[in-house]
Amino acid sequence: MITDLIGDTALSLGLPALKRAVGLVTRVLPIPQPTLMVGPGSSARLGETIADLGHRRILVVTDGVITRLGLAGPLLDALTRGGSQFVVFDEITPDAPIPLIEKGIDLYLGQGCDALVAFGGGSVMDSAKAIGISVANGRHPRQLVGYFRGWNGPPPLYAVPTTAGTGSEVTVAAVISDPENGTKLVIADTRLVPRLAALDPCLMAGLPGPITAATGMDALTHAIEAYIGDWGTDYTDRMALAAVAMIYENLPLAYATGQDLAAREKMALASTYAGLAFTRANVGNVHAIAHQLGGRYHTPHGLANAIVLPAVLRFSSPSITGKLATLAARAGVGDRDRPEGEQARAFLESVDAMNASLGIPAQLDALREEDIPALAKAACWEADTNYPVPKRMTQADCERMLREILPVPVQERPEETVSEEAQEPEAPAVPVRKPRSPRKAKVDTKVKAKSRAKAED
16 A cells, blocks of 8 residues: 555655645536436426437436336336337445446346436446446446546436435446445546436435435535535535535425425435535545445445544544634524634534434444454545545544444443433434525424434334
């Protein structure tokens, strides 16, 4: 490993200069943006548009749950009415594992496809990207890991996200997993951005509370890390801060009342804005750690980000006090008349409160003490070689943050001597932005309680 050869001091001196150079490139690198269709029924409208484009046969990449629920029905019906041939590949599972991507490649080639539709969450979209770039270059996905490793861009790719979190519908990367080595791999190419995407809140209305929470916190992490890193531009800052404001206002509503289509639509847009921000500004230490947890324990990415985010923000806070204060203002927490440091602390506290109110645990039950050194080493390597972090973490720093999220041993937990009703303390209120409309101010507390109980089941 390079870190072993040149040492920690050399890394801390040399890599920042290299990252600054890369950051300058990202400011001018042409990155396409998809045409967005937004609102209820937009997935069907996307199907009509795709049908007009005259593809020979389309591979629809999705998962079994979406097929069983019939969520892709309106899009598939639109394709059929338009005379488009398609084949559905619905075997994608979380973490986009390479063996399933290989299977999708074989199906695409065997069926003579010439376009792809990704209909699902982040793993589905990443799988479709990996399938597309592989068939275009006649190479295995492992051979395409890294930046711009293929001569050819993928076939036409269209996306319909069914969660509001990853932002993969506007990003240049595909994150896939290698089950053989327990690692996550990244294929990055500006040509991986889908050409058209539909943000249809109707597809997200039935999401369970825990998935709404984890994916929403994933989007929040993208926005925060894009804003506090060293590659931000005026454009990425605007996108990131807009996403933070929208998430603080709408994630609690979407979590409490899943059928709130207005909140769902705002969350879908927030996820997209965060995706646009981190596509250029990149992410940071939270993702470096979360990727290791996902690779080792198969922890869902959004959940891993949510658990790690508070510890990393506390670690980074001395270097980003001003930015944390700005985040507090855009999130609608804290007092703008107070000193900058107090506003920064208010934002840190609000992230903890948001997690608690959404049922996000403070610890990761799968994490083991004996795994921490290796996890920290891999996380530091990923951060050092990829991300424009505001404060570089050392091996010791990363190990310390990981120990903050170690599960509490059973013998150290408080005795459960109180009544069953009292064992569920009320979560801290989330310091959300003041709603802008009467609709958002009148969330039915009974519906909220039932929704939260359902999510906990």
